[in-house]
Amino acid sequence: MWFDIAEYQSRLENAQKYMARHELDYLLVFEPELVTYLTGFYTLGYGTSFQCVLVPSSGLPLTVLRKAEQFHFNDTAAWLDKYLLWYDGESAPDVVIRAMAELSVKGRVGFDGASWRATTTIMDRVRGAIRASFIDLGTQLDSLRFIKSQAEIAYMREAGKAVSLMHEAGIRAVSPGATERDLMIATASAGLRGGSDQAEPGPLASGERAYHIHSCFQDRVISHDDLVFLEMCAHKKNYHARCMRTIVVGQHDDRMVDTYRRFVDIQDEALATIRAGVHCSVPDRIVREGVVKTGWVDQYPNKTFYGIGMMFWPNTYEKLEVTHNADFHFEAGMTFHAYISARGLNISESIVITDRGHERLTTFDRGIILK
Template sequence: MGAHPYFTRAEFDARLARLKARMRAAEVDVALFDEIEAMTWVSGFGSSANRWRCVAIPLEGEPFFLIRALDASVCAQRTWISDIPTFRDWEDPIPALASALRARGLDKARIGLDYDSYGTSLSRFAAMQAALPGAAFVNIGAVVAELRLIKSPAEIELLRRAAAIADEATRRAAAVCVPGGNQREAAKIAQMTFVEMGGDPYRPGPITGGRGWDFLHGHLGDAPLASGDVVHIELTPRIYGYSSRVMRCVVLGEPEPERQRAAEILAELQDRQIAAMKPGAKGSDVDAILRDGVVKAGLRPSYDNITGYTLGLYGDAGPRTSDFTRILHPEADWVMEAGMVFHIYASAGGAALSESVLVTETGPELLTHLPRGLLVNR
């Protein structure tokens, strides 16, 4: 049995207790998790889906981690789970799953699955049903994603550290955005800063330059930067998979009055939005502060994207770059709770601004601390 380099066994025990409470409510005997974020949160380890794998959590008895033999050793180093059945790369993992469940008296159990899991294809689900004819499959939904919304003190500490990395990496990346420089150098500096400060060696996040007004989430370019360019930097550092984020625009030269005005309006509206992020606040009400304000100010004819989404654990081999378990939009009828963490972001009029925000019992706490506005390299 291994040990996680950051989280204690008590941390995982607390997660397991919360999970089993949800399993009892869903009346399942065992639950299978094959999304990398879910399996990592539950077990301490997650691997790519080159070969299908899953964590099995029974209500009674010991959990097990089914994984390809090649990855069993590294799995054992990180997970608290000691039962790790394996299969060879050329073997079908579903018969291995059925065998593992049968050996533990769970082949006729009520088996909980998240029917929206990106890890379970239609053909894989059909294979499970065929291999386990005596079992009943139950859709338990995105249980782990819901449980992950409320962060533990240890998780919040990782997000604080990731936010400090985001701030410093943004400062350093912005500093090399000068005439004659290039976006690739900014990306290199950002990623080097991640690793230097203890972060995961993961991609830096969107960095793109241009002269227009609508290049959010653009592509890394190779053309030399020139006076008048704007470089959009949105960094997404991680520590043990936990990511905080920050977004700023770097202006090379004097900002145009329209862009400066847009940045000031966005900052003021976003400050009001963040101030409203308190326990009990309705998501749609928090969203409307920025969304309606931007349109009323004439910065956009309509605001068609969300204004924030939840932050937390990201799998290094998962298909999602953001956690949309809770998102801020006009129909968000959920309420904020202490322990939730959000990436709050806004873009309009050629300016973009974002922060990582923790909701506490007494209100919002900014985890990121860069100056609120355009970054200007004159």
């Protein structure tokens, strides 16, 4: 297990309190992160093998897993005596129906219909076979994971330390004549040596592609007067931290440098307003209006914060984000990637909200890097 049993007991209690508030008899949970969150069970096979969990209103959950994943279940799960195996050749709808029949499920069943694993094929078959009332909860169950425990935050701090080492290695590797692949090798190696559990350091680009987020490295050769973008990502037990920085190679444009420094000031001003109880629109407005006032861009439609924590591929963020129309208050224990990204200039941090403010989980120097 990644945590002691008390952590999982607390999570299960919170889920069952949610069920009581919404008068639910069972939860049928598909999203891999939620399955792991509630049961401890983790496998790389989430991408290729179907897993789910049935949570009753009282008692322990039933984890449903492929036989091929049983070793990983035994190695990671909190509730080792409550499982149902399925075998190759069975379909996912049949597996869910069999699990629900074993528990004699009836009454009101909530399910996370927004999960990429909760397909209409599965739910149409299940509704036709099980005499119960199914309630699509969309993304509501994800809120169970938004408030992190101290043990979860500790993993994210470790990931943040690896991120700093990755940036240091990436900056050292940047020079005219080096390739983006060289940077990728340097940053990936530094992350692994620094404790990250993944070898994929995140988006990395130079030249024209450095002006756009989500660029993947290529074999492009870095030249004089290039812009280089590093978004270093690391995780410990799949708890993530990430941090974006901009590097200017060779001769630099004074306006670009001044604007970047202004972006840092704007984000610092926004972060200074954050604490538990503050509405998300307060820092969002500071960032959004501040970026436009620099004149670097005419408008700033980006989100300004989005939730991070435990994430498995293909998910890259938790389903909580700060946009111009977001409506929620920060709570202690929420964790976010706070970022400004505009026309090639990128500055970001991973943070955790506290009662009195916030803590940076990524601590690399915030200045623009000139080489």
